Amino acid sequence: MPILTAEKLIIALKKLSDYIANPDQGFKNLILTAQNSNAWFTIDEVERSLNALHKMLNQQDLETWFKNITINEHPKKVGLILAGNIPLVGFHDVLSVLATGNIALIKLSSSDDKLLPALLTQLIVIEPQLADHIVYVERLKDFDAVIATGSNNTSRYFDFYFGKVPNIIRKNRNSVAVLNGQENPSEIASLGHDIFDYFGLGCRNVSKLFIPEDYNIKHFFEPIEHFKEIINHFKYNNNYDYNKSIYLVNMAEHYDNGFLLLKEDSGMSSPLAVLYYERYKNIDDVATKLKAEEENIQCVISNIPFELKTSVLGFGESQVPKLWDYADNVDTIAFLKTI
Template structure:
C-alpha cells in the first residue's frame, strides 16, 4: 500500500464520519458513555465531527505533502494514548499510519470503545491497514514511542522509553486573552472553549488574562447558555465541592451558578473553576505569556486577533498541522 492509497483511505474515512446516521451516532455515543461517563453522546458526536473536518481532502493533502511519502523502513511505533476527551489519540494514529509505519497502540482504558471503532472503520475502507494496526496492553516490541500523559507519567515514560527514540508530551493547558472590548457574542463563544468536554481537554481554557478592572459580571452573564452543564452529575459534584472549598477558605471569587472564577497565578484549574490574572498593559501581558509558553497548549482571543491565537469558540478545532505541545509528530516519524 503506497502513500496515495493511505491518504485516499483517510479522506474516505472523513467522508464516512460526515455521513454517519443519527442511529449510528446514538449507538456509538451510548457505548462510549457506558465506558466513560464523561463521554456524553453530544460530545462524542462533536469529536467525530472535528475529526471529519481534520480529514478534509485539500488541507490533508497539502499537509501530507510536506513530508516523505514513504519511510526508509516501516517501524513499529508504540503509541500511549490519552483518554481525557473522546478520540484524542486519533491524530497520532493518523500520523503513524499515513507516514507508512505500523501502529502499536495502547489506548487509554477510558477510550477503547471509540479508538477501536474508528480503527475498524478505517480497515473496512482499506483492509490492508489491518496489518498496520495493532492494539496491545504492552509496547515492548516498539522501535520508537509516542506517549501522552501528565508531568508525572512523563517521567515514567522517560524512564521506560528513554533508550529508544521517543516523543513525550506532558501537561499543558489553554489560555484566553481578553481586552475588555469584547462583545457579548464574543464572550458567549468563549464558553465553547471553557465548557466543551467539561473542561477536561488540554485545549480547554483554564485561565483568563484580563485587563485590570475587567467586568466579570458581563462575562458570566454571556456564559449563561451553558448552564445546562450542571445536568451532568459529575460536573455538578465538582462545582459543589470547589464552591465549598472557596467559601470555607474565604477565597474571593465570582459565581454564576455553574462556573467559579477566582484570581490565581496557577494555569491549571479544577473542573468548574477558571483562574484569572490581571495585566496592566500589552507589554505586561506579553511577558506573562512568554513565561508560561512551555505550559501552554493554545491561546484564544476574540476573532483570533492576538498573534498566534485561535478565535473564541475554535480552540477544539485545530488544523491537522496544529500539533499537540507544538511538537511536529510527522517530522519525528520521518527520521525512520
C-alpha cells in the same frame, strides 16, 4: 509489506470522514452507549469530537498536509500510549503514524477503548492494507520510537522506560484566553466553547483568563449563560460543589454564576468547574508571562496578535484543530521522519 501511497491514504481518510458524517447503525449505537463506560463521554461530546474529525479530514487539508509527508518504505514500529480524557483524543497520533507509512503499536486508554478501535476498524474496511499497520498491545515492546501522552507525574516514568529510544513524551498543558475588554458578546459566547466543550477536560480547554484591570466580570458571565446546562452533568456538578465548598470554607474570594467559579489566581491550571483569572495593567506584561509559560500552554485564545511559539487562535477555535495543529506544538510528522 506493500507501501501505501499518499493518494490511497487521502482517499481512505476522505471516505472515513464521509463515514463519520453518516455512520452505520453499529457505530451509532456505540455513540449512544459510550457514556455507560465513561460518564464524560456523553452523546453531545462524542458527536462534538466526531464533527471535529469530520472537519479535519477534508480533501483540501488532507492534500496540503500530505505534501510535507514522506512515506517510510521500511516501516518502523511506533508505540503509542494514548490519553482518554476526551473522546478520540488519540486519533491524530495514530493518523500521523499511518500517514508516514509506519506501524502503530497502540496502547489504548481504558477511558477510551471502544470508539477509537471502532473507527480504525472502519478505516481498515475502507483500506485493507492498513490492517498490518494497526496493532493493539497491552504492553509496549519491540518498538523503534514512542509517543506517550500522560501527566506531569506519568511523564517521569515514561522518561525512564522510553528515554533510550526516539520519543515524544507529553505532560500536562492548559490553554489560556486574553481579553482586551473590547470583545463583543458573540465573541465571549464563542469563548464559552473553549472553556466548556468536553467539560473542560482537554488540554485545549481554557483554564485561565487574563483581563484588563478595570474589566467588569458581568461582561464575561452574561454571554456564557447559555452553557448553564453543563451543571446538570453529575460529575461536573460534583466538581463544582466540591470546589465551591473549599472556597467558602477557606473564605477565598471568588465569583459564582451557578455553573462556573471564577477565582483570581496566578496559576495556569485551574480545577474542573473553576476558571482562574488575572487582571493586568499592561498587555506587554501578559505577553512576557505567556512566553515564560510557553512549555505549559497548549494554545492562546485572543484577538490580540501575540508573537508566540504557541498557537494563537480566535474565540471558539480551540476545539476544532487542523491536521497540522500538533499537540504541545511538537510536529509529530517531523519527529516521525527522524526515526
